[in-house]
Amino acid sequence: MSRPVRLPPTAQAIVRGDRRALARAITAVEDGDASADLLLRSLYARSGNAAVVGLAGPLGVGKSSLVNALVGLLRARQKPVGVVAVDPSSPFSGGSVLGDRIRLERRADDPDVFFRSMASRGAVGGIASTTTDVVRLLEAAGFPTVLVETVGSGQVDVAIREVATTRVVVTAPHLGDEVQTLKAGLFEIADVFCVNKSDLPGADVAERDLAELASLGASRDGWRPTVVRTSATTPSGIEELWSAIEAHEAFRAASGDRAGAERRRLAAEIVDRVRDRLAGEVARALEDDPALARLLDQVVDRALDPRTAADRVLEQRLRAR
Ligand SMILES: Nc1nc2c(ncn2[C@@H]2O[C@H](COP(=O)(O)OP(=O)(O)OP(=O)(O)O)[C@@H](O)[C@H]2O)c(=O)[nH]1
Numbered sequence: 001m002s003r004p005v006r007l008p009p010t011a012q013a014i015v016r017g018d019r020r021a022l023a024r025a026i027t028a029v030e031d032g033d034a035s036a037d038l039l040l041r042s043l044y045a046r047s048g049n050a051a052v053v054g055l056a057g058p059l060g061v062g063k064s065s066l067v068n069a070l071v072g073l074l075r076a077r078q079k080p081v082g083v084v085a086v087d088p089s090s091p092f093s094g095g096s097v098l099g100d101r102i103r104l105e106r107r108a109d110d111p112d113v114f115f116r117s118m119a120s121r122g123a124v125g126g127i128a129s130t131t132t133d134v135v136r137l138l139e140a141a142g143f144p145t146v147l148v149e150t151v152g153s154g155q156v157d158v159a160i161r162e163v164a165t166t167r168v169v170v171t172a173p174h175l176g177d178e179v180q181t182l183k184a185g186l187f188e189i190a191d192v193f194c195v196n197k198s199d200l201p202g203a204d205v206a207e208r209d210l211a212e213l214a215s216l217g218a219s220r221d222g223w224r225p226t227v228v229r230t231s232a233t234t235p236s237g238i239e240e241l242w243s244a245i246e247a248h249e250a251f252r253a254a255s256g257d258r259a260g261a262e263r264r265r266l267a268a269e270i271v272d273r274v275r276d277r278l279a280g281e282v283a284r285a286l287e288d289d290p291a292l293a294r295l296l297d298q299v300v301d302r303a304l305d306p307r308t309a310a311d312r313v314l315e316q317r318l319r320a321r
């Protein structure tokens, strides 16, 4: 469904394939710049159609190497691809992110590969929300596939949970304690397990363990996670990995999973936005609006309780609209 919406010039440039306009727009999103707001509103109708492939997993298992290999495979098939690397801003991984950049920059003259690294620290609207917006811009720019790399820990893998349509959890032989972390956090979100570094000893055991875990777990919406072996550096298994991702995308399309999961995600996004906006307005009003300042005085004096004050604030905000 395409509605005849007149796009602002910057949005038109992005849709036309102007990569500099795209890069600037992403910076505006990261900075929480007001210009990004208008862009995202006008381009939203052009999002929602890409395969957004999240790659998550412990430090150093080879996520960036796999991204690089997948980019190679997709480009060999003439498919454009966008890459978002969510940099956890940790001093430990700074080096590899730099390495990623150097590797991918070799493709800098190819307009059908777009690479962007984002710092999770300092993303104004939170990492999941910023990543969502950046992926939408890449979709509007015409990328049918967007790869998102994150380190699988804490706040950062929320980005994968909320943004990706297919989630690949990457492991490697002999992870030891890391596997416990995986079980705790990432395990239940995996659509595809990838045992990378399968050129190293121990890959058989790692694969068997994962296959066992995958078969024990309840299938999510009728999908049982698949297990693939890769070696990003050899390289081998990359086509199999891509086939597993495509199989999951096809499953989503056929099962209507898109409607269910997508609907829940978007409902949550609306709730978040309403909450953020109302909270901001109320915080400002408590400072600036004399009536609300008096209300706050009463609460401070114990003459009014905060719950009743919240009722009054809400009534006042609703009347003000
Ligand atoms: N032997 C072997 N080494 C690999 C393989 N894949 C990646 N590596 C090496 O493992 C190291 C880490 O690879 P990266 O691709 O940077 O791993 P990463 O998961 O992106 O790392 P972080 O982003 O820092 O978490 C590099 O030295 C790679 O060359 C593989 O399949 N086999």
Ligand SMILES: [Mg+2]
Binding pocket: 063, 064, 065, 096, 097, 100, 149
């Ligand atoms: Mg990496």
